[in-house]
Amino acid sequence: MKPLYSFLLAGLVTAVSSASLAAEQTMIVLDASGSMWGQINGKPKLQIAREALATVLADMPAETELGLIAYGHRERGNCNDIEVIVKPAAGTAPAIIKAANNMRFLGKTPLSASVIKAAEELRYTEDKATVILITDGLENCNADPCAVGAELAKNGIDFTAHVVGFDLTDAEGKQVACLAESTGGRYVSAANADELRDALLNTVIQPAPEEAPKEPEPLLLPEATLDHDESVNIGSDITVNWTGPNAENDYIDLVPQGYKPTHGELTYSYTKQGSPLTVRAAAKPGTYTLRYIWRGTDNQRHILAQRNVEVTDSDVALVVPDSVEAGSMIPIQWKGPASEGDYIDLVPEGFKRTSGELTYVYIKPDTEPEVELRAPTKPGIYGIRYILNGAEQKRILQSVAITVTEAVASLSVPE
Structure with a gap:
């Protein structure tokens, strides 16, 4: 059976090529940091990545324009170790497979700067562009992936970033998922791999319908409630009683009043901790909002409930x-x-x-x-x-x- 992450990457890369073929260029950004020596089910993650690339690219249409950027493959401890190894062009699959097979894995994880480099290489402010980031770790070079995603989405003509996460926890996944979500892309983690594998493979295998697709069924949002003190001191814990679906990866977050995105929150706690749970208050006085966040069957985050809380100053x-x-x-x-x-x-x-x-x-x-x-x-x-x-x-x-x-x-x- 193919490795689990081969299916994940296959879904993303092939879905991109099936949707547009030569109409756009796609850059794969490969994590070659030292942590890729870690294992999933007894196999090094670097080997899983190599096999995934070989599996996907072997069947890619020759006209698909792909490129490859890697980071952390030449030096330890260098946040500038980012290289365009294969420039995006048609027929590059063999070169990408060979580069991945010969690559060393030893450095840091400047994923944000690497995605920016990929976007610039694709001339994202002039042309439609797609980046697929494959990472097993978090940004550790003093950059904010969420802010980078928002900036690329703002400045790009039609820029999309997908993120494949290797063995990331829920909390770690949230820190890189926003890069994809800000640009209209997908974040794929091991936790929901089976569902996404089937959905993406079915999409790729089935021919595009000749007639207009049916309107999707409206998503029914489940109910949720929040109950907490109306005011707390800066830096203290807010005790929150809640009801809601308590689905996997549901959480309650704290954001400034009026904040709309479902990423970039000040702090949060997962509902799997039970009710009541605590959420840490902000360090500055003001009006904030507590929100119940649910990841729906559409794989998007939705706000099910929200209530304001006053964070007041304190002498200590x-x-x-x-x-x-x-x-x-x-x-x-x-x-x-x-x-x-x-x-x-x-x-x-x-x-x-x-x-x-x-x-x-x-x-x-x-x-x-x-x-x-x-x-x-x-x-x-x-x-x-x-x-x-x-x-x-x-x-x-x-x-x-x-x-x-x-x-x-x-x-x-x-x-």
Whole structure:
């Protein structure tokens, strides 16, 4: 049986070629970072990518104009390691297969800059252009894929980006799916691979209908409700009681009032955590909106319910991420009296004493508004606390929870 990701890539590339053939050019952007040595079902992801490309391109019409860009294939740690390996043209399938088979996998993941490079190579501001990004990791070169997708969609004549995700978690998938969604493309993950494989292959195999297609059935949106406090302090947790379909990948997010896109949210929590759940409040006072987001049978995100919440200022506040990887640095935005001897510490969940902390940083009037603490190496739930060094005793002024997840290891092994 063909590897699962061969079907995914086949669906995307062949669907593109079937829709337009030589009417447009398509650039494949291949992740050649060191993490591609990781395995899916016992097989290295780099080998899955090679086999997928060989399977798809072997049957591609000769007139289909394809190109190939790779990143992370020449140097370790270089965010500028992006190369146009095969320029888009008809009959390039053998060259792309050969390039992928000879490629090394060892560098970083500048996926945003690579997609921009692909768009520019395709003259996306002048011609219709399609990019297919194949990645097993997230952007790690100080760029925002969501912003890049929005900018390319705004400036392009008819630009589309599809994204194939290798072994990404739900949260990781959200961070690259917006690149596709902003441009009208598709994000394909392992979680919904079987359904998309069948749908895309059927679309490709069946001939285009001679008569006008029937209007699709209107999508019926399920009901959902949100119930929460009308106001909370900056950086605190908002407790949300909710009802809704609780489908896979449903979540409740927080966005500025009036924000319409279903990506680029300030923070979110998946409904699979149950009801009630908590969503972290913003760091600035103002009116925000909590929304129930449902991924429908059309594979698009829909807002089922929304309610405003007032985020108010506070004399003492800590704003931290919901979760960080073990051993990484935790960015902490703080607000407090900054009296002499005050500090912010990190303790295990439920720790009550004001001594014996795992790590801490002192706070002074001239301390930067954002400090950092090193996360523990052991996964679990911990607390970040602001400790006031009072005249008679220390006092906990503020405490917020943070989840430390297992670190994701990546291998960089030369072939």
